[in-house]
Amino acid sequence: MEKTNKELRLRGEEVKVFCPATVANVNCGFDTLGFALEGIGDEMVIRKVTTPGVTIELITGEKLPMEAHNNVAGVAAMAMLEGIQADFGITMEIHKNIRCGSGIGSSAASAAGAVYGINQLLDTPISNLELTTYAMKGEALASGNEHADNVAPCIYGGTTLITGYAPLRIIALPPMETVYVGILHPHIKIATKDARAILPKNVPLKDAITQAQRLAGFVASLYEWDKQLFVESIQDVLVEPHRKQLIPHFDKIKTVSKEYGCMAFGISGSGPSMFAFAFAKADIDNYLAASKAYYKQQNLDVDTYSSRIANEGCRQVP
Amino acid sequence: MEKTNKELRLRGEEVKVFCPATVANVNCGFDTLGFALEGIGDEMVIRKVTTPGVTIELITGEKLPMEAHNNVAGVAAMAMLEGIQADFGITMEIHKNIRCGSGIGSSAASAAGAVYGINQLLDTPISNLELTTYAMKGEALASGNEHADNVAPCIYGGTTLITGYAPLRIIALPPMETVYVGILHPHIKIATKDARAILPKNVPLKDAITQAQRLAGFVASLYEWDKQLFVESIQDVLVEPHRKQLIPHFDKIKTVSKEYGCMAFGISGSGPSMFAFAFAKADIDNYLAASKAYYKQQNLDVDTYSSRIANEGCRQVP
Incomplete structure (x- = not known):
């Protein structure tokens, strides 16, 4: 008789994972600084099976390749099974809530969720750092290079600092408890390669x-929790001046963020999403409503999310 | 009858100050990161007098201008007296041990010592941050621009991070207790303007x-006291590749530092001094002896100092 999903989960052969959206390239921290978002993310179901290899059984929410070697979650999972010399295989379901190309770590969530889920099924789990290296293989499929900007905060949670790749070094920074985050996702497409090409050499x-x-x-402000230093530091003089050209009405929307009391604003990843920080939820909510209304006047649809920084990254859910 | 020095000090009208040598531009922290050295520094005597203004009574150890407005200590003192609207004047003695132009904060020690000393004579002392702004006026006389790279660690002690000038922001970083410092001062002159001119725009x-x-x-490594991260981080890819051309045998001396177990090496300030870090005093001492011998073979005299990072900056001495 076939086992039910519930039975499988009880026996530790199946996990359901929530994998959060993430913001990378946080202002002063291009290629370096990222954080996980609370309540915005995908769900994945990962099952241990006796047949070696990785099979994707179901994808909902987005049209994505079902072949494991063409799918970021599949590639990350395959890399991990090979790396740990697994004597078992994996099947997975991917339920996308994060829109592909939105700039809040859609591919990272899939890659991180896959390796996190597999780790939950191991008798001897591996470290977050090692998980990140496997998830980066998935990211490479999506963007052409192995980067950890989004997968690190997706796995570690909170705010992460990548200080190097040889060897890979990830610092889980102290939490910024009182910060509210707004996400604005204008419905335009920015190819990662265009976002890279616009940067000066x-x-x-x-x-x-x-x-x-x-x-x-910024790093010192988190360790000291020095609000004023935090606000002064979370600025970007290197990348934003170039990339903002790819996002319609960027300067206006940034100016409005200040009018609504937000103390930081920037591009999420390589865009088109933008994020704002405020110390009060009302400021974020009012700002999101105002900027959505402004974009509507300009005939541009945007999705908005009011969130916080998630202390936890990927996690098991019932 | 004239008061003796001892009587004046007891009455709080005279202080004797030790002002340490400092290393600025510490590798990854160009224009940003500096630290104070233990046991290497100048002494100054600062006296409160009823006649307004600043008079330099004695300078020993170096030939320097005696006119207050042409002397970094004098200029810093004048700026402070004006800033605090003092109803008194100052006379000072400057006893230089730090060689001018050595690259370990000779002018900064004079400027910082002056304002620190005056502060000790005030009923209501001002903050280290404010003291730094006055000391920077002295530095401007020496180098043409108001910078805090050396005066900040000289006043605060330990390791300081300057994160901005508008407003001036100085973070006193957590101490690195177990680090030994070697200083190599080859007897050549590097003009600050040449050291600036060699940098690419x-x-x-x-x-x-x-x-x-x-x-x-680096900042995170101090808060976490993560030795491995510390070693990986304290490197300079922006400035050293250019400025090292001004220092004879730089690459050789850097390579030797690794052979002797030093885990960091760099130019101090704008040179010509260089510093090395090790986790054992013997490593530093052996390295200094070896590099001194090497330079001697090349017919170049060097002074060497074996030190530590001073937790305290300027301080009163008996």
């Missing part, structure tokens, strides 16, 4: 120094 | 990102 040395000071100040 | 974006990651990693 060289930047002024003085801007490089300023950006390093901002990032260092 | 523009740098590759990827190097700017790497440097920001290094600095952020």
Whole structure:
């Protein structure tokens, strides 16, 4: 007789995972700083099976390749099974809530959710750092290079700092408890390669120094929880001036964020989503409503999300 | 009858101050990161007098201008007296042990010592941050621009991070207790303006990102006291590749530092001094002896100092 899903879960052969959306390239932290969002994310079901290999059984919410080797979750899972020399296989369901190409870590959620889920099924789980290296293989399929900007916060939760890739170094930064996050997702497409191509090869040395000071100040502000330093530091002089050209009405929407009391604003990942920080939920909610109304006047649809920084990354759900 | 020095000190009208040498531009922290050295520094005597203004009574150890407005300590003192609207004047003695132009904060020690000393004579002392702004006026006389790279660690002690100048923001970073410091001062002159001129106006974006990651990693390593991260982070991809050309045998001396177990090496300030870090005093001492011998073979005199990072900056001495 076939086992029911519930029976499988009780026996530890199946897990259901929530994998959060994430914001990467956080202002001063291009290629470095990311955080996980609360309540926005995908769900995945990961099952351990005796047949080796990875099979994707179901994808809902988005049209994505069903062949494991063409799917970021599939590729990440395959990399992990190979890396740990698994004597079993995996089947998975992917239930997408994060829109592909929105700039809040859609592919990262799939890659991270897959490896996190597999880890839950192991007798001896591996470290978050190792999980990240496997999830990066999935990201490489999506974007052409192995980066951890989104998968790190998706796996670790909270705010993560990547300080290097050789060796991979991820710091889980102290939490910023009192920060509310707004996400604005205008319905336009920005190809990651265009977002990369618009960046200059060289930047002024003085801007490089300023950006390093901002990032260092941001890190210190979290350890000290120094609100004023936090606000002064979370700025971007290197990347935003170039990439903002890809996002309609960016300057206006940024200015409005200040009018509504937000103390930080920036591009999420390589866009088109943008994020805002405020110390009060009402400020974020009012700002999101106002900017949505503004974009509507300009005949541009946007999705908005009011959230917080999630202390937890991927997690099992019932 | 004239009061003796001892009587004046007891009555709080005279202080003797030790003002430490400092290392600025610490690798990943160009224009940002500095630390104070233990046991290497100048002494100053600061006296409160009824006649307004600043008079320099004695300078020993170096030939420096005696006119207050031409002397970094004098300029810093004058700026402070004006800023606090003092109804008294100051006379000072400056006893230099730090060689001018050595790159370990000689002018900063004079400027910082002056304002620190005056502060000790006030009924209501001002903050270290404010003291730094006055000391920066002295630095401007020496180098042409108001920078806090050396005066901040000289006043605060320990390791300081400057995250911005508008407003001035200084973070006193957590101490790195177990680090030993070696200083090598080859007897050559490097003009600050030449050290500035050799820097490129523009740098590759990827190097700017790497440097920001290094600095952020360094800051996190101190808060976490993560030795491995500390070692990985304290590197300089932006400035050292250019400035090292001004220092004879730099690459050789850097390579030797690794052979002797040092885990960091870099230019101090704008040179010509260099610093090395090790986790054992013997490693530093052996390294200093070896590099001194090497430089001697090359017919170049060097002074060497074996030190630690001073937790305290300027301080009163008997």
